[in-house]
Amino acid sequence: TQLLEQSPQFLSIQEGENLTVYCNSSSVFSSLQWYRQEPGEGPVLLVTVVTGGEVKKLKRLTFQFGDARKDSSLHITAAQPGDTGLYLCAGAHSGGSNYKLTFGKGTLLTVNP
Amino acid sequence: NAGVTQTPKFQVLKTGQSMTLQCAQDMNHEYMSWYRQDPGMGLRLIHYSVGAGITDQGEVPNGYNVSRSTTEDFPLRLLSAAPSQTSVYFCASSYSGRGKNIQYFGAGTRLSVL
Numbered sequence: 001t002q003l004l005e006q007s008p009q010f011l012s013i014q015e016g017e018n019l020t021v022y023c024n025s026s027s028v029f030s031s032l033q034w035y036r037q038e039p040g041e042g043p044v045l046l047v048t049v050v051t052g053g054e055v056k057k058l059k060r061l062t063f064q065f066g067d068a069r070k071d072s073s074l075h076i077t078a079a080q081p082g083d084t085g086l087y088l089c090a091g092a093h094s095g096g097s098n099y100k101l102t103f104g105k106g107t108l109l110t111v112n113p
Numbered sequence: 114n115a116g117v118t119q120t121p122k123f124q125v126l127k128t129g130q131s132m133t134l135q136c137a138q139d140m141n142h143e144y145m146s147w148y149r150q151d152p153g154m155g156l157r158l159i160h161y162s163v164g165a166g167i168t169d170q171g172e173v174p175n176g177y178n179v180s181r182s183t184t185e186d187f188p189l190r191l192l193s194a195a196p197s198q199t200s201v202y203f204c205a206s207s208y209s210g211r212g213k214n215i216q217y218f219g220a221g222t223r224l225s226v227l
Contacts, residue, residue: 006155033216041220042221043156043216088155100158101146101216102158103148103155
C-alpha cells in the first residue's frame, strides 16, 4: 500500500492569513491531485500535477509537485472564508495503471472571518 | 449533463439486512470506483472497475460486492450489513489520459447500520 501522509490534519486560521498544506510519501507517483470537499458533497478536483518540480497556480492557490514526485504542497495566499473545506491529496500509482488513486487523510481547513 | 449520480442519499439499515447502493455516470468513462469515507481515515478504495465486465478489489473489499454489466452503472452491494459499514460512500468515474486520472465524484450515500 502506498501511503500519503497529509499535514496538518486540522488548521484554523483568520481571514487574510497564508497557509501551506503538505502531502508526503515514500513512494513515487505518476501524478498527484488535490481535491476540495465541502460538507455533504463529494470531492471536487482542484488540480493535477504530473511533472517533478511542477508548479501550478489557481488564483490564490499554488500547488507544487516535488522533484522526485513523492511529495506535494498546497499554498493558499490571503485565505478567505470560502476556502473552508477538507483538502485531500491523491496519488496515482506509478507504473502504468494510473486509474487507482491513493488518498491522504485530508486537511480540514477553517478560515474564520 | 448529470455527471455521477448516487442513490439513495441517506439509508438506515439494521444489522444483517442487505441493500444496493446505486451509481450511474453519463460521461462514458471507462473507470469507476467505490470509496468509503470515515472520520480521520480519508477515502479508502473498496472496489473498482476498468470497464464493463471487469472488476477488482481495492483496499477494503470485505463485505461488499460489485458488478459492472454496463459502462454507465456500477452498483455496490452489501449482502449482510454490519455496524462497521456505517460510513459515507462515494462513487467516482474517471478517464485516463496523458498520465492523468481525473476522478469525478458523486454526492455520496450516507449509510447507518444499527
